[in-house]
Amino acid sequence: MTFNRWGTRIPLAAVALAGAACGLRRAHPLASRDGVQIEAAYAHPSAGDVAAAYFRIANRGATTDTLQTVINAGGGNAMVMNTVGGRMAPMGSLVLAPGSAVVMAPGGIHVMFGGLTRDWSIGDTIHLTLRFARVGELAVAVPVLPFGEIP
């Protein structure tokens, strides 16, 4: 598979199908406070006790905010990672300047989960909380989608 830094390259037909199925999810933020919006979220099935989830996070507010941690209600740990030169590296925190957005995607920025106590399977909903320095915690219900599918 080949990826660019910011997103997966997938066929247009797949994009159209995903858009038709999930148009409402894209149109309405999943969670929002003081200008920070989670506009799309999905995960892919786990492998062993590890999985990844992806979010589109927009800061439409006037103040910089920082994604500090992600909490999995089901337990285990999480960290924001980026993929550089085919290797994943921890990012620590994720800074969102006013007017900016971060689009996570396979092969790019993602949230990596470890120590899972149960499998994430297609059709599951994962309950995650994103904790920001300024706006606090935003809870998001995240669907587990097949590999290659995005909301």
Ligand SMILES: [Cu+2]
């Ligand atoms: Cu990773």
